[in-house]
Amino acid sequence: MILGLLDHDAGAVDPLSLQLLAAGQALAAEYGATFEVVAVGEPARALAPLLGRHGVRRLRLVTAPGADGYLAAVWAGAVLDVVRAVGATLVLGPGTDRSHEVLAGAAARAEAPLAANCIAIVPGSPCRVTRLRWAGSLLEEAELTGPLSFATLAPHAFAAGPPQAEAPQPEVVEHAYAVPERDLRVRLRTRTESSQGISLAEAAVVVAGGRGVGGEFGALEELAALLGGRVGASRVATSLGWRPHADQVGQTGTRIAPDLYIACGISGAIQHMAGCRSAKRILAVNTDPEAPIMRLADYVVVGDVHDVLPALVDSVRGARAPAV
Numbered sequence: 001m002i003l004g005l006l007d008h009d010a011g012a013v014d015p016l017s018l019q020l021l022a023a024g025q026a027l028a029a030e031y032g033a034t035f036e037v038v039a040v041g042e043p044a045r046a047l048a049p050l051l052g053r054h055g056v057r058r059l060r061l062v063t064a065p066g067a068d069g070y071l072a073a074v075w076a077g078a079v080l081d082v083v084r085a086v087g088a089t090l091v092l093g094p095g096t097d098r099s100h101e102v103l104a105g106a107a108a109r110a111e112a113p114l115a116a117n118c119i120a121i122v123p124g125s126p127c128r129v130t131r132l133r134w135a136g137s138l139l140e141e142a143e144l145t146g147p148l149s150f151a152t153l154a155p156h157a158f159a160a161g162p163p164q165a166e167a168p169q170p171e172v173v174e175h176a177y178a179v180p181e182r183d184l185r186v187r188l189r190t191r192t193e194s195s196q197g198i199s200l201a202e203a204a205v206v207v208a209g210g211r212g213v214g215g216e217f218g219a220l221e222e223l224a225a226l227l228g229g230r231v232g233a234s235r236v237a238t239s240l241g242w243r244p245h246a247d248q249v250g251q252t253g254t255r256i257a258p259d260l261y262i263a264c265g266i267s268g269a270i271q272h273m274a275g276c277r278s279a280k281r282i283l284a285v286n287t288d289p290e291a292p293i294m295r296l297a298d299y300v301v302v303g304d305v306h307d308v309l310p311a312l313v314d315s316v317r318g319a320r321a322p323a324v
């Protein structure tokens with residue numbers, strides 16, 4: 001049986017989880033297995049209709065009294081409890097931070113192998129996977145041996161299926177997890193939401209700045225707001241303190257797949273491109289026509305961001321202005 005971890009934040013599903021649902025169902029159909037979903041926390045109950053529209057027939061809902069928010073150790077223990085109860089042989093998670101953290105914790109407790117960032121999986125014993133390494137520049141074939149395997153999916157390696165209009169709700173099977181004291185050694189104190197509203201991972205337009213922006217993100221913020229998008233950054237921009245780490249795009253930041261990625265004063269290092277290679281279109285603005293990103297982008301503007309961006313903002317604003 002294949003069990004898929006649903007990543008949600010207080011009942012708001014992470015979009016990468018929809019990719020997991022499609023991948024888990026496709027694998028189950030191909031290899032004659034059953035696919036069920038596990039979610040931790042009472043707020044996930046409200047997601048049952050959505051899961052039904054995405055083809056899920058059974059939701060294992062773990063309630064952990066006193067721990068409805070996200071606590072990695074609690075989620076790991078709860079997921080493992082369900083894995084053991086249902087006899088799952090393969091546990092899949094979406095390519096999110098939470099899923100990596102939770103499944104790594106569950107696999108460690110189960111003394112079972114885990115492969116992260118998989119783009120292909122053949123269930124069985126051994127379970128064979130192809131996974132992305134080195135920011136996507138290396139494809140690795142690996143075998144996970146033993147009766148139980150854990151794997152997380154590379155973001156955007158599998159497409160989410162379209163929701164069905166008329167679909168039955170999944171059966172919700174409840175599991176109560178008695179949280180042991182050791183799972184509560186890390187407790188949540190505060191959470192600070194990004195002031196930008198939409199998440200970087202979900203934004204349809206991302207306007208990102210690197211060293212070439214020189215710390216001046218005003219025009220990027222304006223353009224992102226005009227296009228209903230979000231501001232992102234390279235690691236240089238976050239390391240220099242120009243933007244918070246939450247804005248970083250790349251191997252050690254967020255992996256994004258917007259319709260349009262506007263990279264301003266960013267050279268296109270492999271670790272940066274690892275985070276934005278799934279963008280449908282890339283527009284690069286750079287003074288150096290030989291910068292690596294200029295070969296990878298769909299559209300390029302050779303010029304100084306301090307000239308190009310204000311002109312771009314003006315022209316978008318002009319195009320939006322009502323005719324008089």
Ligand SMILES: Cc1cc2nc3c(=O)[nH]c(=O)nc-3n(C[C@H](O)[C@H](O)[C@H](O)COP(=O)(O)OP(=O)(O)OC[C@H]3O[C@@H](n4cnc5c(N)ncnc54)[C@H](O)[C@@H]3O)c2cc1C
Pocket residue numbers: 209210211212213233234235236237248249250251252253254264265266267268269270271272275285286287288291303304305306
């Ligand atoms: C293990 C590891 C993980 C990493 N993870 C990440 C990651 O997640 N994300 C990430 O971004 N990086 C990551 N890096 C760092 C990465 O290798 C690069 O160093 C970084 O992406 C470079 O940032 P940059 O493009 O802003 O700066 P630079 O490489 O210095 O490029 C600046 C660019 O701006 C252009 N420019 C300069 N002035 C202007 C101007 N006025 N107008 C227009 N263009 C101008 C230049 O021509 C140049 O192309 C990682 C590195 C390592 C080793």
